[in-house]
Amino acid sequence: MTVLTAGVVAVIFGSGAYLLLKPDLFRVVVGIVLVSNAATLALMASGLSRGDPPIAPGAGAEVSDPLVQAMTLTAIVIGFGVAVLLLALVYRIYTSHSTVDLDELSQAEARHEAELEREQVEV
Amino acid sequence: MTPSRLLSLGGVTLAGAGFVALLAVWLLGGGAVDLPWAPTLGSRLAFRVDGLAALYGLLATGIGLAVFVYARAYLPIHLAHQGRPEAHGVRLYAFLLLFLVSMVGLVTAQDVIVLFVFWDLTAIASYYLIGFDRQDERDRRAALMALLVTGASAVLLLVGVLILRDRYGTLAIDPILAAAEGDRATSTAAVLIAVAALAKSAQAPLHFWLPRAMVAPTPVSAYLHSAAMVAAGVFLLGRFHPLLREVPGLLEGLVAVGIASMAVGGVLALTRDELKQILAYSTVAQYGYVVFLLGLGTAASAAAASLYVLVHAGAKCALFLSAGAVTAATGENRLSRLGGLARPLPVLAGATGLAGAALAALPATAGFFADELFFGAALERGAAFAAVALASAALTLAYIGRFWTEIFLGARAVEADRLPALLVGPVVALAGLLLAAGFFAAPLARLARDAAETTWRAPVDVSLAYHLDARPENLLALATYALGAVLLVARRWWWPAALAAARVGERAGPERLYHGGLELLNRLSDRIHDVEVRDLRTRVAAVLVPASVLVALGVAVTGAAGVYTTGSIAADDVGLALVLSLAALAALAATFPRHHVTIALVLASGGLSLAVAYAFFGAPDVALVVVAVETMLGLALLGVFALLPRRVLRREARVPTSGRRRWRDPLVGVASAFFAFVLVWSALSRPAPDESIAAELTRLAPEAHAADVVTAVLADFRGLDTLVEITVLAVALLGVGALVRRRAA
Numbered sequence: 001m002t003v004l005t006a007g008v009v010a011v012i013f014g015s016g017a018y019l020l021l022k023p024d025l026f027r028v029v030v031g032i033v034l035v036s037n038a039a040t041l042a043l044m045a046s047g048l049s050r051g052d053p054p055i056a057p058g059a060g061a062e063v064s065d066p067l068v069q070a071m072t073l074t075a076i077v078i079g080f081g082v083a084v085l086l087l088a089l090v091y092r093i094y095t096s097h098s099t100v101d102l103d104e105l106s107q108a109e110a111r112h113e114a115e116l117e118r119e120q121v122e123v
Numbered sequence: 124m125t126p127s128r129l130l131s132l133g134g135v136t137l138a139g140a141g142f143v144a145l146l147a148v149w150l151l152g153g154g155a156v157d158l159p160w161a162p163t164l165g166s167r168l169a170f171r172v173d174g175l176a177a178l179y180g181l182l183a184t185g186i187g188l189a190v191f192v193y194a195r196a197y198l199p200i201h202l203a204h205q206g207r208p209e210a211h212g213v214r215l216y217a218f219l220l221l222f223l224v225s226m227v228g229l230v231t232a233q234d235v236i237v238l239f240v241f242w243d244l245t246a247i248a249s250y251y252l253i254g255f256d257r258q259d260e261r262d263r264r265a266a267l268m269a270l271l272v273t274g275a276s277a278v279l280l281l282v283g284v285l286i287l288r289d290r291y292g293t294l295a296i297d298p299i300l301a302a303a304e305g306d307r308a309t310s311t312a313a314v315l316i317a318v319a320a321l322a323k324s325a326q327a328p329l330h331f332w333l334p335r336a337m338v339a340p341t342p343v344s345a346y347l348h349s350a351a352m353v354a355a356g357v358f359l360l361g362r363f364h365p366l367l368r369e370v371p372g373l374l375e376g377l378v379a380v381g382i383a384s385m386a387v388g389g390v391l392a393l394t395r396d397e398l399k400q401i402l403a404y405s406t407v408a409q410y411g412y413v414v415f416l417l418g419l420g421t422a423a424s425a426a427a428a429s430l431y432v433l434v435h436a437g438a439k440c441a442l443f444l445s446a447g448a449v450t451a452a453t454g455e456n457r458l459s460r461l462g463g464l465a466r467p468l469p470v471l472a473g474a475t476g477l478a479g480a481a482l483a484a485l486p487a488t489a490g491f492f493a494d495e496l497f498f499g500a501a502l503e504r505g506a507a508f509a510a511v512a513l514a515s516a517a518l519t520l521a522y523i524g525r526f527w528t529e530i531f532l533g534a535r536a537v538e539a540d541r542l543p544a545l546l547v548g549p550v551v552a553l554a555g556l557l558l559a560a561g562f563f564a565a566p567l568a569r570l571a572r573d574a575a576e577t578t579w580r581a582p583v584d585v586s587l588a589y590h591l592d593a594r595p596e597n598l599l600a601l602a603t604y605a606l607g608a609v610l611l612v613a614r615r616w617w618w619p620a621a622l623a624a625a626r627v628g629e630r631a632g633p634e635r636l637y638h639g640g641l642e643l644l645n646r647l648s649d650r651i652h653d654v655e656v657r658d659l660r661t662r663v664a665a666v667l668v669p670a671s672v673l674v675a676l677g678v679a680v681t682g683a684a685g686v687y688t689t690g691s692i693a694a695d696d697v698g699l700a701l702v703l704s705l706a707a708l709a710a711l712a713a714t715f716p717r718h719h720v721t722i723a724l725v726l727a728s729g730g731l732s733l734a735v736a737y738a739f740f741g742a743p744d745v746a747l748v749v750v751a752v753e754t755m756l757g758l759a760l761l762g763v764f765a766l767l768p769r770r771v772l773r774r775e776a777r778v779p780t781s782g783r784r785r786w787r788d789p790l791v792g793v794a795s796a797f798f799a800f801v802l803v804w805s806a807l808s809r810p811a812p813d814e815s816i817a818a819e820l821t822r823l824a825p826e827a828h829a830a831d832v833v834t835a836v837l838a839d840f841r842g843l844d845t846l847v848e849i850t851v852l853a854v855a856l857l858g859v860g861a862l863v864r865r866r867a868a
Contacts, residue, residue, distance in 0.1 A: 002690035006804035011707040014796025015714050017667055021660045021788040024775040034710050042803050044740055048811040053741045055831040064741030065817050070836035072745050074848050080752045081855035088859040091763050
């Protein structure tokens with residue numbers, strides 16, 4: 001089980017890292033979501049015990065580690081906040097640049113800088 | 124009273140009180156403080172005033188007192204000369220105070236980690252003090268050089284003491300020294316510690332930072348050269364001497380370094396023109412004496428080293444303060460532009476002459492005794508050592524003679540203003556002490572003996588007296604005076620040779636290596652910076668790839684045998700294994716599709732599989748939250764896609780075909796997956812401890828008025844965490860609102 005969990009975390013993390021390197025900003029956002037999914041799974045799997053749900057424990061049976069659950073809840077919510085903020089940022093980039101492609105954005109930035117320099121020379 | 128004056132007064136008080144306190148504790152037979160600090164690491168705040176600590180501590184506080192008094196008069200002149208406000212003095216006084224306190228902490232520390240902390244504090248204080256005139260680039264460079272040379276070598280000290288801890292199982296100095304053996308680990312540690320000490324003491328070939336550091340204001344130079352910083356190096360050698368003795372060949376190495384420093388420092392001091400440069404090279408040579416003596420490795424040489432440090436500190440401090448006073452009075456800092464100052468500044472001339480005489484070991488000063496022990500210790504080891512001692516003592520006499528005669532004798536070259544009493548007073552006081560000790564040497568002898576006994580760990584006999592007979596020490600002293608006088612008189616004959624030697628040193632010296640190394644590092648840093656910040660992708664890769672490489676190195680170095688457990692899949696776990704596999708497959712699948720909607724759906728399916736997995740982990744609450752979050756996230760993604768025109772998304776649906784990235788991106792992905800795998804696997808392989816905090820939390824939950832333990836953790840035990848989390852979420856949502864609304868504008 002240990003190897004399997006570690007392998008699953010690794011696959012999710014690796015897929016996320018791969019998507020992070022894409023020029024498409026939406027894929028970058030998806031990559032970040034995957035990376036934070038990998039983190040929450042690792043956190044959850046590192047609980048010291050597994051058993052009944054701690055929110056409704058049975059009598060006498062072993063209970064799952066409540067601490068990692070609390071932390072995972074925090075992590076999930078923060079991850080969601082980050083993802084939504086990034087989505088809004090990508091949307092904002094689209095409205096001002098009409099593209100969501102990193103390559104095109106950096107080209108536009110280079111053009112813009114060149115223009116500024118030209119203007120300065122003319123002034 | 125301005126903060127600057129207040130701090131200066133505080134410095135004077137603290138240095139004076141510290142001196143008296145240390146003196147009292149030493150005379151009463153020593154004292155110790157031992158407080159727990161980091162019990163899990165076995166480190167304690169342990170301090171003790173033993174002989175060695177008394178010697179260096181009294182120097183740090185006593186010289187510190189003289190320096191603080193002198194700075195009260197000197198600093199206003201210095202700052203006014205540069206057109207800076209008086210408030211800038213605060214920095215000087217504050218760091219001088221830090222310097223003083225860390226020196227006392229260093230010499231009394233009985234725990235190697237505490238010792239290292241104070242060792243580094245002296246380097247930090249010296250950095251700010253050397254670079255006090257920060258508007259000047261030369262000063263900043265000098266400060267950086269001192270910090271790099273002494274700071275980088277301080278790391279060697281840390282490594283050394285950690286090796287010792289590994290080998291002897293304790294951080295306390297005394298047990299380590301008592302148990303020291305000459306095995307390989309100890310030898311490595313001893314060599315590292317010795318190198319750190321030699322760099323701090325500005326010994327050849329790491330001496331080059333010290334002459335540069337003389338750009339500091341005079342009180343700083345005086346302190347740095349006599350009682351702090353440079354003295355810390357030989358202190359460390361004295362402290363760890365029992366350990367160094369166990370290592371074959373190390374003491375011989377110290378002798379070689381000492382001789383090299385005496386030669387380099389002595390010859391260069393002869394040829395310099397700038398006052399403080401002469402004194403700086405003289406410091407290199409003089410600490411060369413001490414290193415040489417410690418390298419001789421006899422009881423007599425340990426005693427001689429202790430006495431030498433004491434006498435040198437007093438004399439060198441007086442000489443530096445006097446050089447500063449001369450410059451303050453005339454505005455000149457070069458020998459070639461000075462001369463004949465004995466008439467306008469008779470008191471300073473007399474006091475400086477006494478200090479110089481002590482350094483040159485003339486009779487009736489404490490310096491005579493120091494050189495007597497020096498010659499005695501060298502003779503004990505053989506004629507060759509005595510010859511070296513004779514040569515370097517003659518060199519000392521020659522350059523000090525040149526220093527004094529060219530400032531105070533000869534034709535008047537410049538006008539001199541009247542000097543404030545505070546600039547002359549400390550020089551006179553120090554010279555008076557050196558003179559007094561030339562007649563009543565008993566206190567000096569006792570201090571040197573106690574220090575030598577700490578170094579030597581056995582009774583040492585130190586008796587200082589004049590003997591009017593033809594014993595070899597006296598003959599050597601006489602030979603020194605004769606040779607020194609010849610050197611002074613026959614200057615025309617050796618001057619070109621000495622100048623040429625100095626020039627060769629400048630051309631091919633180790634300083635070039637330092638500058639070359641610095642430039643190389645700079646270029647490397649620029650290259651990495653260029654690669655790293657080119658765009659978002661390289662920045663992400665620049666984090667992931669080195670992390671993977673480091674983890675791989677960690678696994679390769681530490682070995683994996685027995686660390687990892689595979690675990691077993693019980694019958695109950697089959698369901699969990701299946702959903703986990705599903706989540707992994709979904710994540711993999713999210714990397715392939717061209718269309719954005721597909722990606723969003725695959726992502727959501729992966730998230731929901733995780734929710735099921737969490738249910739298997741016994742966490743229905745987490746599972747429910749994941750379902751809610753994944754649903755919202757999926758909807759948000761689809762919503763944004765709907766807002767964008769088709770063509771923008773379609774452009775992104777193309778499969779990237781550019782050649783390099785096609786192979787590079789998956790490679791980075793696989794490497795980072797590998798690093799995540801190793802980290803998570805090794806973490807999960809650790810067996811769960813018998814006791815966990817969970818039981819305690821569960822017990823406490825009802826007392827927190829929570830229905831279940833998870834709520835109690837979130838809302839109470841980690842309530843602040845949750846509060847901050849809510850704030851973050853609120854800020855993020857505010858940001859989203861602002862970003863989306865701006866479309867209208």
